Amino acid sequence: MSHTPHELLEEFPEHAKKMAALKESDAHFAKLYEDYHEVNRAVHRAETNVEPTDQFHEEDMRKQRARLKDEIYHILSH
Numbered sequence: 463m464s465h466t467p468h469e470l471l472e473e474f475p476e477h478a479k480k481m482a483a484l485k486e487s488d489a490h491f492a493k494l495y496e497d498y499h500e501v502n503r504a505v506h507r508a509e510t511n512v513e514p515t516d517q518f519h520e521e522d523m524r525k526q527r528a529r530l531k532d533e534i535y536h537i538l539s540h
Contacts (some may be wrong), residue, residue, distance in 0.1 A: 467506065495534065498531060501530060503525055
């Protein structure tokens, strides 16, 4: 599979160490992190037609990814 865009380490490289620490110490953050990656991979598979879906489902997945990313960023920035 090709490179998956929107990976959190690429989106927030300045928070790489903090993300690693939070994944180990904060179960809520670890769940958000995993959920984000799961949705991000699904969006990528839909965009590349590996697993095609209708435009409404793809849009919903993108919105979910954005919500998760916002919540993750909020945690990282505080």
